Amino acid sequence: xxxxxxxxxxxxxxxxxxxxxxxxxxxxxxxxxxxxxxxxxxxxxxxxxxxxxxxxxxxxxxxxxxxxxxxxxxxxxxxxxxxxxxxxxxxxxxxxxxxxxxxxxxxxxxxxxxxxxxxxxxxxxxxxxxxxxxxxxxxxxxxxxxxxxxxxxxxxxxxxxxxxxxxxxxxxxxxxxxxxxxxxxxxxxxxxxxxxxxxxxxxxxxxxxxxxxxxxxxxxxxxxxxxxxxxxxxxxxxxxxxxxxxxxxxxxxxxxxxxxxxxxxxxxxxxxxxxxxxxxxxxxxxxxxxxxxxxxxxxxxxxxxxxxxxxxxxxxxxxxxxxxxxxxxxxxxxxxxxxxxxxxxxxxxxxxxxxxxxxxxxxxxxxxxxxxxxxxxxxxxxxxxxxxxxxxxxxxxxxxxxxxxxxxxxxxxxxxxxxxxxxxxxxxxxxxxxxxxxxxxxxxxxxxxxxxxxxxxxxxxxxxx
Numbered sequence: 147x148x149x150x151x152x153x154x155x156x157x158x159x160x161x162x163x164x165x166x167x168x169x170x171x172x173x174x175x176x177x178x179x180x181x182x183x184x185x186x187x188x189x190x191x192x193x194x195x196x197x198x199x200x201x202x203x204x205x206x207x208x209x210x211x212x213x214x215x216x217x218x219x220x221x222x223x224x225x226x227x228x229x230x231x232x233x234x235x236x237x238x239x240x241x242x243x244x245x246x247x248x249x250x251x252x253x254x255x256x257x258x259x260x261x262x263x264x265x266x267x268x269x270x271x272x273x274x275x276x277x278x279x280x281x282x283x284x285x286x287x288x289x290x291x292x293x294x295x296x297x298x299x300x301x302x303x304x305x306x307x308x309x310x311x312x313x314x315x316x317x318x319x320x321x322x323x324x325x326x327x328x329x330x331x332x333x334x335x336x337x338x339x340x341x342x343x344x345x346x347x348x349x350x351x352x353x354x355x356x357x358x359x360x361x362x363x364x365x366x367x368x369x370x371x372x373x374x375x376x377x378x379x380x381x382x383x384x385x386x387x388x389x390x391x392x393x394x395x396x397x398x399x400x401x402x403x404x405x406x407x408x409x410x411x412x413x414x415x416x417x418x419x420x421x422x423x424x425x426x427x428x429x430x431x432x433x434x435x436x437x438x439x440x441x442x443x444x445x446x447x448x449x450x451x452x453x454x455x456x457x458x459x460x461x462x463x464x465x466x467x468x469x470x471x472x473x474x475x476x477x478x479x480x481x482x483x484x485x486x487x488x489x490x491x492x493x494x495x496x497x498x499x500x501x502x503x504x505x506x507x508x509x510x511x512x513x514x515x516x517x518x519x520x521x522x523x524x525x526x527x528x529x530x531x532x533x534x535x536x537x538x539x540x541x542x543x544x545x546x547x548x549x550x551x552x553x554x555x556x557x558x559x560x561x562x563x564x565x566x567x568x569x570x571x572x573x574x575x576x577x578x579x580x581x582x583x584x585x586x587x588x589x590x591x592x593x594x595x596x597x598x599x600x601x602x603x604x605x606x607x608x609x610x611x
Contacts, residue, residue: 158267211392220448476579
């Protein structure tokens with residue numbers, strides 16, 4: 147929770163308070179060291195990088211390096227960039243009205259120096275919260291030098307300034323990030339001639355705009371994200387620019403299933419209950435896709451795929467509740483095949499799989515369900531579920547079959563309590579939707595392990611022996 151800004155209004159009061167100027171990288175270093183010494187998490191909301199990416203990034207920040215985060219799509223690069231702002235001081239003083247957010251002790255422009263001379267200790271100051279000190283630009287091929295660095299402002303020329311007057315410059319996003327963090331997403335998409343414009347900013351910290359050579363010692367941390375050059379055809383980071391970044395840090399997809407599940411639970415905006423075993427299925431599906439030779443692994447499989455799958459399953463449950471009158475919608479494993487076609491745009495397939503995309507995803511989904519079934523319920527006796535079908539009985543389920551109908555078809559079955567326990571559902575909190583979700587998961591698992599049969603009829607699944 148943000149605290150209120152300090153009650154200091156002039157540069158004289160600021161000096162009297164004992165405030166000392168630290169540059170942005172020193173600020174980050176000091177606050178990072180405080181967190182490390184206290185044992186607090188460095189980056190809240192970042193999952194699965196504790197032993198890999200986070201230590202490398204901590205070392206880069208302690209060294210005062212500008213950073214490139216290199217990795218495939220959906221690996222949390224942007225989230226990591228935005229989290230860096232939490233390492234800044236909560237409030238920092240700036241010269242009131244300064245477009246560059248200049249610190250009162252370190253004016254950059256001629257106008258700010260003139261204000262200090264005019265007002266002296268009465269120079270008015272304002273306070274900027276750290277959330278306002280992060281600027282982000284998505285690099286696109288049409289990004290101009292004016293967007294990033296600056297350009298001549300015709301309005302100021304019309305007001306009477308001469309063409310040689312530095313005050314005619316309209317500063318771009320990067321100098322306006324002074325005293326903060328500037329993030330560039332998808333840096334290779336920036337045209338090479340525009341990348342050249344960043345050379346002086348990263349090394350000498352000065353600006354060149356339309357023949358002006360402005361010595362502006364910008365105080366800024368630059369962090370960029372990029373996809374590996376070995377698969378993107380959109381561009382590259384030119385070698386001299388790469389050399390000016392102090393650190394290049396590789397991100398990666400999560401290596402632990404529990405981390406993937408935790409990420410989905412953290413990021414997914416669920417409109418209905420999604421049981422943990424179903425979230426595990428979506429996580430395993432993403433894992434299976436990342437290891438499949440039918441998926442283009444150079445493009446990768448974003449974590450957003452599994453997140454969207456969980457959200458889609460929740461939406462399917464909510465739709466079922468609206469159409470059938472269920473009070474507590476709970477997603478079931480049968481909801482996933484319904485939403486897979488809507489996720490095809492998130493995946494790149496190998497050339498030979500054209501026309502087979504749905505088939506590939508459904509196969510990988512079955513593998514994910516079977517693996518989750520074995521992992522969760524392998525030690526539980528499910529004979530009673532199989533016996534239910536011994537005399538030719540069937541159970542029909544589907545995306546529009548309400549939980550009450552499914553439970554009525556199954557009736558009382560021995561072993562359901564053990565199944566619910568194995569799926570992490572507490573017995574005293576079991577709802578009809580949760581029980582139905584558990585039963586459908588068992589039936590699908592028994593089918594995939596060849597202990598039951600299943601027929602697809604008009605979008606419904608009919609289980610039997």
